[in-house]
Structures are given as C-alpha cells and as structure tokens.
Amino acid sequence: MLSAWNPNWWWINQRTKSREKMGAALLSREEVLERLTKVFREDGFDYATLARLSEGTGLKRASLYHYFPQGKEQMALEVLERSNRNFERLIVEPLRSNADPEEKLLQMIKNLDAYYSSGRQSCLLGMLSMGSHTELFRQKIQEAIDSWTAALAAVLKKLKVKDPLMQAEHTIFRIEGALLVVRGTGKAAVFKRLLSQLLVEVIPK
Template identity: 45%
Template sequence: MSRNELIARLAKVFRQYGYEGATLARLSEATGLGKASLYHYFPKGKEEMAAAVLNQINDCMEESVLAPLRGSGEPAERICAMSKNVAKFYNHGQQTCLLAVLALGESKDLFHTQIRCALNVWIDTLTTVLIEAGFEPARARCKAENTILQIQGSLVLVRGLDDTAPFERIIKHLPEELLKA
C-alpha cells in the first residue's frame, strides 16, 4: 500500500470518529496494519498520523480548490471552477470536512495553527478574486468569509440531517451569490 493510500485510509477514520475517537485499534483496522507497523510509518503515533492526513488534505485543497482561483480567466469562471471542485472535494456533501473535525476537542490545540492557516489561505485567495471582480476589499473579505461559513455550515447540517441537499443547494448557488453586488 502506498503512503498516500495509507493516509487516505487514516483520513476516513479521523473524519468518522474525530481525533479522540480515532483509536489505534480503529486506525489499525482501517489500514490493515498492526499497531507496530503504524508506529513504523508514524513514530510519533496518532498525532503524526493526523498531521499527515491534514497535510494531504491541505495539498488536495491547494490543487483542486485554490489553484483554479489563482489561475487565469475571468473571476466568474474561476469562482465557478472553485465551486465545482469544492463539490468534488467534499464528495457532493458526503465527506465531512477534516478541518472542522480536527478543530474540535483535544486536537484543536494540536492543529490550530495549521487549520487557521488553511482557512485563511482559502479566504484570502477568494477575497483576491472578488476584488478583481470589482468588490471593495472589506466587502470582498466579508463575502469570502461568509462563503466558507456557508460551505462548512452546510457540511455540518448534512452530517446532522444525513441529507446532502443543504450542501448541494449552497454549491449550486455559490457563484451567483458571490458575484451578486
């Protein structure tokens, strides 16, 4: 199994159970590796596993969500690409946001800086595109923050209701809402 596949399997456990509930037994079962083998790959244990998962998620976010915003083309096109890729990134609302999961409980202190940085990069990148679209910087920042809030909030609602409709609705209307004066 490749390191990326191993980290993907670990990510499923952290998403489902959170940091505290991602026991070594669950992580071992999900990966098919014994606890000793997990420690071979991740000598610092569960904290290193979660950090590796978070790093992989941030890399995927950079590639699929942020890169289109930073690309060429009109702001509206780039926002549409971001929206489409956000839907894929979260599997159309079926995949919990790992940033949100790791921002809670014991893991909050462990990963606060990484999570804050990841969210700020997304907000800052979206703000830049909105400024290019003609919004004043303060209004662009507010719209960018509200967008992330809506996406993240819809993912919480999806999980609580076991219904992806709130996420799908947010994603569907995201470009037009963002670009509305």
C-alpha cells in the same frame, strides 16, 4: 503441567511476522495516509482509536508505528498536511489562475462539490477542530482557511464586490456550516443547495 515445546511454533511466529511486514510493504505511505484520512474524517481525533485506525488501514498496530513512530498525533498531523496540500491544489490554486473571475468561481464551486462528494464527505478541518486536541491542529487549520480566504477575496475584488474580504469569509463560513449540518443530519442535499445558491449570489450577472 507445562505443554511440550513445539519447535514449529517459532517458524509459525516468524511467518506471521513476515506476512505482516509484507502487507505493510505493499502499501505506499500515500495509500496509508489516504486510508487514515477516511478514519479521521469520520471519527475526528478523539474517537479515532488505534483499533479504528488499524481497522481502517488494514495494518496491525506495529505496522502503523513503523510508518508513524510518534503515534496517533503524527498520523493526524500528516493527514492534515496532506489534506491541506490537496485542497490548495484543487480549490485554492484555480482561484489564482489567469482565468476570468467568473470562471474561477465556477471552478471552485465545481471542485468543492467533487472534493466533498456532494456533501457526503465530512470536512477534515472541522472534524479535527473539535475535541480535546484542537490546539494541536490550530495553526495548520488557520493557514488553510487564511489561504482560501485570501484567494477568494482577490477574485471577488476583481468582480468589484463590496467588502470582498468579508464576503469571502462569509462564503467560507456558509460552506463549512453546510458541511456541519450534513454531518449532523445526513442530508447531503443541504450542501448541494448551498452551492447552487452561491452560483447565484456570488457570481454577478
């Protein structure tokens, strides 16, 4: 036997949809991307399910698709683009400043410590480079690494470091490797020790 139709259901449903839209409207796109970044940094692409992305942003799936009609791939690409812009501003641009080379390197190491929360934050580039969708992010990851490498090599060249490009690549490999170790072991002290070593090894006395 069919239940009697309740005319209030339509109004209840409309109010619910209205609240969901209002919740989404209260978040700027920048805020949504910041919350998505935390999920992708923790889970990578493959394990960042729509359920996890919804939970991490506090938005219903319909609201997520309102911001990102192309779905999870669009979310991840926009998160990566935003991350690259922030990294460029905080880490790479100071290396291109007019400060003394030693000061540039000190600032880079200080900013890296802050950017990765002393090693407690995973590297987004590393997380997105793993899994079954690596090709989707390869170009943007390569652009970010190349920009950092070139800026660091230019500073090391001014310090007359032998093979500055190779030294820049080696330094970046070590930083990324330390973040991966911290991710696997949970020991953030590994990252802190590496930054301390770089202060001694990279900056000439």
